[in-house]
Amino acid sequence: MADQQIHSVLGIGFGPANLALAVTLEEFGYSGTTRFIERADGFQWQSEQLLPGADIQNNPFRDLVMPRNTGSPYTFVNYLAGQGRLTDYLHLNSKFPLRREYAGYLRWVADSFRGSVDYGQSATRLSLVDLGGREVFRVETAGGRQYFGETVAVGTGRSPRIPAPFQRSLGPTVFHSTRYLSSLRRQTGKGLRVVVVGASQSAIEIVLDLLDRPEVHQVVSLQRGIGFRLKDTSPYSRRVFLPDFIDYFYPLPNEAKNRIRRELRSINYAACDQDVIDRLAGVQHEYEITGSDRFRLMPYSEVVQVTPHAQGSANRLTVRDVNYGTESAYDADLVVLATGFRDFGEGPDDERRHPLLEEVADRLAVNEHGLLDVARDYSVPVTGQTYQPRPLRLYLNGLCEASHGMGDAGALAVLSARSTDIAESILGKPGESTGPERLPVEAVR
Incomplete structure (x- = not known):
């Protein structure tokens, strides 16, 4: 079954990474059509490790939106207030929220985007096809559905590392x-x-x-x-989770990036x-x-x-x-x-790229090491495009530790900053907007 609509933004996976992107696009006033597909039957985050007493190891103010927009309705503080638990939470004097509580927060935000998400749809194939005289991305799912998009944001997370x-x-x-x-x-x-x-x-x-x-x-x-x-919890070491460190890290040669990642591994x-x-x-x-x-x-x-x-x-x-x-x-x-996840890189246990990208790999730009040439805005150039109304764009949302640093390794702390970079790139306004109030009235379609 195919939905012939060509979505402006098609997101694969709807965990925290693409959830943050959905929030940012909404708050930036994006008027294009967005659709996300998620293999789980409903929103879930770390559902297999919601263990008693486990916390998130992340400052709760560095949530989906607060570093970018303190007045957003989607902050963790607003979630607690809406649940009638803000006073109780503050009374605990806990450094970090319980993982179960933060999962509730993320699920609460995701509920506001139910109309933009198709749950129970596991993406099995990504390709480029001609549809009505124009080239678009096509995503096929295990359930036999097809989705089409001009821009794809891959936010699936990394593959488990199995020795x-x-x-x-x-x-x-x-x-x-x-x-x-x-x-x-x-x-x-x-x-x-x-x-x-x-x-x-x-x-x-x-x-x-x-x-x-x-x-x-x-x-x-x-x-x-x-x-x-x-764990190395020094505020100096943990600068790797700040946006300015990403700016410092990204332009470095590959050898320097690998050395820094080895040095800071215990973070x-x-x-x-x-x-x-x-x-x-x-x-x-x-x-x-x-x-x-x-x-x-x-x-x-x-x-x-x-x-x-x-x-x-x-x-x-x-x-x-x-x-x-x-x-x-x-x-x-x-x-x-409990062996973690596979990196993207040149190592013997690394993946060269996400498995879902295999069929479009020959159309994606690569660097001198044969790895995907990811831009600072987390996009990978799609080569060989002919003239069409809007160029195709592919974004890796949360899959760029090798190019952008350790903050991209599933860290909640960078969700707001990364989604802002991607959303500004989609809107065609990189580096210009810090919140919805600075965007022009007419957003890019």
């Missing part, structure tokens, strides 16, 4: 953290032995959650380093907040006092092989010490891969 030994074992008992809660709900057994692979904030939160579950007998935290490391990767580290260390200490082996840390370790085990355990893991090279075996009923 090679686990790639053939994915299923009900071996799964990525993005499937954590739903996979756990399907387990019916007791006395579960669970291995959590990884050293990230997600990994430690999952370990703590599992230790609170009576059906779990033992939790093993398996990681290549010495153990959970403290966002394989590192945890102090509160969860302290909590787990306390739990571990108590187990040691009582002689319990319910929690086991396996540092300097990596899984080299996963095989089915016939003696009642779902998986047998062959584990190697990364320093000595010695191997041992561990039987696990469940394996949770």
Whole structure:
């Protein structure tokens, strides 16, 4: 089934990135037609990791809109006020909101854009086609629908990183953290032995959650380093999440960008907040006092092989010490891969580009490294265009860490700034507007 309407802006994915873009286009007075498609049946954000006590690690004032427009009706403060919870929230004196509360805020904003979103539509193919004598983007979905657009904003997020030994074992008992809660709900057994692979904030939160579950007998935290490391939360290091750092980072040569990302890795990767580290260390200490082996840390370790085990355990893991090279075996009923997401780049574990872009790759500009040549406004030039009423444009919304810096790695802090850059580019007014009040009366169609 095809909707023959050619949308001015067609967004793929409707998580926080494209939600922020929808808000910004509305507040800028954009009069073109917008349509977003989302594979989930309704708006959701981190639904698989809405764990008790987990927070968002982001200043709540750096929400979808407030850095750009403090008077917006879509601020987190307005959400709390509308829910009658502002006084209670302020009384808590919490540094960061609970993840569950922030998910409620994002869902509240998304409700205002229900008329612009088709949920339950998973994009499977992006191509360029001739429609009525003009070239347009076509998005096809798993449900057989087709959408057409002049401008496409890809806001799907990155692909989960699945280490090679686990790639053939994915299923009900071996799964990525993005499937954590739903996979756990399907387990019916007791006395579960669970291995959590990884050293990230997600990994430690999952370990703590599992230790609170009576059906779990033992939790093993398996990681290549010495153990959970403290996240770099210095206000100087965290300048990577400010718009002026993006301006500094973007023009740098590729070698310098890679070096900076390696230097600042502990800001966002394989590192945890102090509160969860302290909590787990306390739990571990108590187990040691009582002689319990319910929690086991396996540092300097990596899984080299996963095989089915016939003696009642779902998986047998062959584990190697990364320093000595010695191997041992561990039987696990469940394996949770808190291993993060794949970058876009030249590395052996990187993706060259988002899988959805494969069919249009020969029409997208690339740099000297063969990677997509992403402009400062997050657009990728579409080459080989002939004259038509409006040029085709493709934007990568939240997929540009390699070109724009660590703030683009799913960080909530840059949502407002990035959506402003993209919206101003769509409107043809880059760098001129800071809010709807500065836009001309007639917006670009």
